[in-house]
Amino acid sequence: MLAIRNLSIAFPRPGGEARVVDDVSVEVGRGESLGIVGESGSGKSMLSLATIGLLPKSARTSGEILLEGKNILTMGERELCSLRGRRIGMIFQEPMTALNPAMTAGEQIAEGIRLHRGTGRAEARAESLRLLDRVRIPDPARRIDSYPHEMSGGQRQRVGIAIALALKPDLLIADEPTTALDVTVQKDILDILDELVADLGLSLILISHDLGVIARSTDRTLVMCRGRAVEAGPTESVLRRPSAPYTRDLIAALPRRARAGLGEEAPLAAGGAR
């Protein structure tokens, strides 16, 4: 459903340009989850922003991002607007910055539904309540009227997911969705994402620097280093039998216990990294 072909993204710089994504190709099938992992600054967020047409204005792109055959990179703002939310939903790392502090959870979820689908107020509110229930927020009937500052980080992230789901997208992009959360909440959020892929047949792009997260929640993995795709394949084989030295370094850099945890999901080759 999504095919990224030879995508490059560059920013003008005095005396030339800085290429932050360099000739990356990757595909995501319907109902499939793709993990993207790589060090800070490797271009993961730029790749996902390009996919929803939200790159900074100064970015220069080449290649194609095809959503069901249509190139997102050449779409106009109107076409992009109808694509965001309705075809592709985005979940951000820090839900506080993604949410509007002056609107209740329910208003923010309902806004897109009313705007894009012309649904009436009462019906949009009922749908918001169903979505809050779906992301397993405690006491949704009360939370629907809460403001972001009245909620915990995990609750805010659930609202973020409900907003992303509101327009029933086919593809969800989650850029470090659990980084700001503690491990138990992290597990809940990943469970919800897993469920959405399994029950609704959503496609998922999950960006994380945490190989444990990638191991438990994705079918395929793309490893990025300095804007390039250094390795891609089924998650299990990428983690068990990494072929790129960079991937081996990423695995080796994990604390021993985390590496062992990874081993439970996808045991590493004898000796772990190298």
Ligand SMILES: Nc1ncnc2c1ncn2[C@@H]1O[C@H](COP(=O)(O)OP(=O)(O)OP(=O)(O)O)[C@@H](O)[C@H]1O
């Ligand atoms: N507006 C911009 N102008 C110029 N360069 C930028 C701009 N935004 C980001 N970059 C550069 O693009 C590169 C890739 O950034 P990106 O945010 O995609 O990294 P990332 O892999 O998501 O990192 P992290 O794990 O820290 O989120 C970085 O080197 C960054 O400095």
Ligand SMILES: [Mg+2]
């Ligand atoms: Mg990023």
